[in-house]
Amino acid sequence: MSVFTSVSIPQLQTWLQDYAIGELVELKGISSGITNTNYFVTTQHNGTQNKFVLTLFEHNTLEELPYFIDLMSHLAAHGIPCPKPIADKSGNSLHMLNGKPAALISCLNGGDIEAPNVQQCAAVGTVLAKMHIAGQSFEAEFPQHDSHNQRGMDWRVKTATQVLPHLPAADQQLLNETLAFQAELDTAELPMGVIHADLFRDNVLFDGNEIGGLIDFYYACHDLLAYDLAIAVNDWCVNADGSLDTPRLEAMFNAYQAVRPFTSAEHAAWPALLRIAALRFWLSRLYDQIYPQAGELTHAKDPNHFQRILKLRTSLAKSK
Numbered sequence: 001m002s003v004f005t006s007v008s009i010p011q012l013q014t015w016l017q018d019y020a021i022g023e024l025v026e027l028k029g030i031s032s033g034i035t036n037t038n039y040f041v042t043t044q045h046n047g048t049q050n051k052f053v054l055t056l057f058e059h060n061t062l063e064e065l066p067y068f069i070d071l072m073s074h075l076a077a078h079g080i081p082c083p084k085p086i087a088d089k090s091g092n093s094l095h096m097l098n099g100k101p102a103a104l105i106s107c108l109n110g111g112d113i114e115a116p117n118v119q120q121c122a123a124v125g126t127v128l129a130k131m132h133i134a135g136q137s138f139e140a141e142f143p144q145h146d147s148h149n150q151r152g153m154d155w156r157v158k159t160a161t162q163v164l165p166h167l168p169a170a171d172q173q174l175l176n177e178t179l180a181f182q183a184e185l186d187t188a189e190l191p192m193g194v195i196h197a198d199l200f201r202d203n204v205l206f207d208g209n210e211i212g213g214l215i216d217f218y219y220a221c222h223d224l225l226a227y228d229l230a231i232a233v234n235d236w237c238v239n240a241d242g243s244l245d246t247p248r249l250e251a252m253f254n255a256y257q258a259v260r261p262f263t264s265a266e267h268a269a270w271p272a273l274l275r276i277a278a279l280r281f282w283l284s285r286l287y288d289q290i291y292p293q294a295g296e297l298t299h300a301k302d303p304n305h306f307q308r309i310l311k312l313r314t315s316l317a318k319s320k
């Protein structure tokens, strides 16, 4: 159950008085999700019912959030299917609620899929490339935003230090070898921009083979564009043992290239980026396992899955 901060109906009714979205009809906690508190909110306005998602941010300060709110507004305005933040009567989309920063966003259609098919992987490749392109005008429009990378190189190095003493010798060796590899990796020629940074299957809503939308932009940041595709490939295009499934990989990769072709430097770095992307999620899952947050982690995620992926991507990179 992922409602960490409860909101009562009278509390929300008071909060919604600043918005022009009508009367509250229903408030329903969302059980999936592991980071923030989310509710479905239904209102009635001029005889029409509208559905929204209310998010209470459990780990971000109010100051950190405008980047994500402005990013979603920008992407939605540029045709990327993603939630649109709802502004109040004064034009503000961020407010405190029950001691937490909170925002209302539009509710998208569809649900997440466990076992994606080739068409769905292609659709993700296409939308991710379009998002990367739309991100360029976002960075030009909002140069003042500090896009803090919560899971970048500094975090990976710090987290590795925290988990290393708890690992068996073989995993320590794998981790040390990968840390040395990422420190040596020359990324100077690789295009950067806004990345989603966590485009896993649970962050894309599908209606059949059609994308309803991308959600959970709260790791978005300025980083290597091809790394974002590597993150998605490592979740969407793998078999149960972590090996890459060629038809899904080709579908996602080619669909991405059709919209934003890789540079030759990105092609050369691709095996390395798959490896770094595996490291990032191995580390976060290890950290959550070794240092569980009391009452918070409701859906434990298996670090060994990403250890296997990292080993496989390491062999792949060495074979190139």
Ligand SMILES: Nc1ncnc2c1ncn2[C@@H]1O[C@H](COP(=O)(O)OP(=O)(O)O)[C@@H](O)[C@H]1O
Pocket (backbone or CB within 6 Å): 002, 030, 032, 033, 034, 035, 036, 037, 038, 053, 083, 105, 106, 107, 108, 109, 112, 202, 203, 215, 216
């Ligand atoms: N804009 C949205 N439209 C529809 N459903 C949403 C939307 N945002 C979140 N959800 C639902 O809420 C769930 C949790 O959201 P998510 O952002 O992944 O939470 P967390 O950040 O806590 O992991 C999603 O799996 C999805 O079912």
Ligand SMILES: N[C@@H](CCOP(=O)(O)O)C(=O)O
Pocket (backbone or CB within 6 Å): 035, 151, 198, 200, 281, 284, 285, 288, 301
């Ligand atoms: N999609 C990730 C979870 C999000 O990352 P975290 O750093 O918040 O744990 C996963 O499946 O591990």
